[in-house]
Amino acid sequence: MDRLSESFGEREVTAAERETLIRGVFRRVARRYDLMNDLMSFGIHRIWKRTLAWAVDPRPDQVLVDLAGGTGDVAHKLAGQGRRVIVVDPSDAMMRVGRETRDHRIRWVAGTAEALPLPDASADALTIAFGIRNVTSLDAALADILRVLKPGGRFFCLEFSRPLGALRPVYEQYNRWVIPRLGAAIARDPEAYQYLIESIRRFPDQEAFKGILEAAGFQGVRYRNVSFGIACIHIATRP
Numbered sequence: 001m002d003r004l005s006e007s008f009g010e011r012e013v014t015a016a017e018r019e020t021l022i023r024g025v026f027r028r029v030a031r032r033y034d035l036m037n038d039l040m041s042f043g044i045h046r047i048w049k050r051t052l053a054w055a056v057d058p059r060p061d062q063v064l065v066d067l068a069g070g071t072g073d074v075a076h077k078l079a080g081q082g083r084r085v086i087v088v089d090p091s092d093a094m095m096r097v098g099r100e101t102r103d104h105r106i107r108w109v110a111g112t113a114e115a116l117p118l119p120d121a122s123a124d125a126l127t128i129a130f131g132i133r134n135v136t137s138l139d140a141a142l143a144d145i146l147r148v149l150k151p152g153g154r155f156f157c158l159e160f161s162r163p164l165g166a167l168r169p170v171y172e173q174y175n176r177w178v179i180p181r182l183g184a185a186i187a188r189d190p191e192a193y194q195y196l197i198e199s200i201r202r203f204p205d206q207e208a209f210k211g212i213l214e215a216a217g218f219q220g221v222r223y224r225n226v227s228f229g230i231a232c233i234h235i236a237t238r239p
């Protein structure tokens with residue numbers, strides 16, 4: 001069984017059930033998703049995504065893919081200067097919000113990380129922000145990301161990670177007590193935000209995820225912590 005497919009919240013579920021449940025989470029929270037991000041992170045997710053866009057630092061003519069792009073928050077930061085940004089996401093509800101509110105240069109494509117609806121060697125860079133822990137098969141997703149990147153193309157993954165030292169217990173208490181209550185009050189969906197916390201807790205830490213990327217076949221894997229490791233940007237290259 002794949003590393004990320006074995007549970008949903010407290011319940012053990014099959015990969016197919018997990019996929020259906022995750023689709024439901026994002027369909028339900030789509031309209032309040034961006035607001036919730038601002039409230040949960042005190043707006044800091046904007047700095048993390050801006051840092052991600054700076055790291056990508058794309059040239060004007062490059063083809064960029066923002067996988068699990070949701071409402072297009074990252075794609076919006078990458079678009080401009082004639083660059084084509086393709087958002088790929090399985091959630092129509094999330095992309096509908098994006099189409100209504102974001103940059104018109106973004107192209108919206110329905111699809112999953114495990115079966116990207118894009119040609120081989122077609123992307124100069126592929127980003128994924130807070131999406132990799134939602135995929136049902138991490139191995140299949142990483143293989144397809146490699147397939148879609150051009151040789152020398154770069155993969156950028158922004159994800160929650162393990163905060164350093166003394167910050168960790170405070171962060172864990174915040175996740176445990178505050179996030180589900182915010183989810184109930186604002187998104188009116190505590191279960192969705194309970195899933196969020198559980199999926200963060202289960203996701204591999206900085207070094208472990210670096211090892212997973214190397215084992216999948218990426219080269220030059222490195223990472224940069226943001227906000228003392230609350231989140232982390234892994235950068236890797238297709239050989």
Ligand SMILES: C[S@@+](CC[C@H](N)C(=O)[O-])C[C@H]1O[C@@H](n2cnc3c(N)ncnc32)[C@H](O)[C@@H]1O
Nearest residue numbers: 026068069070091094112113129130131134135
């Ligand atoms: C937490 S949101 C992140 C959205 C956006 N990247 C951001 O940072 O604001 C996670 C996104 O992953 C998408 N997702 C869920 N399962 C996926 C899969 N198997 N492949 C690609 N995206 C998936 C969801 O539909 C959702 O839009």
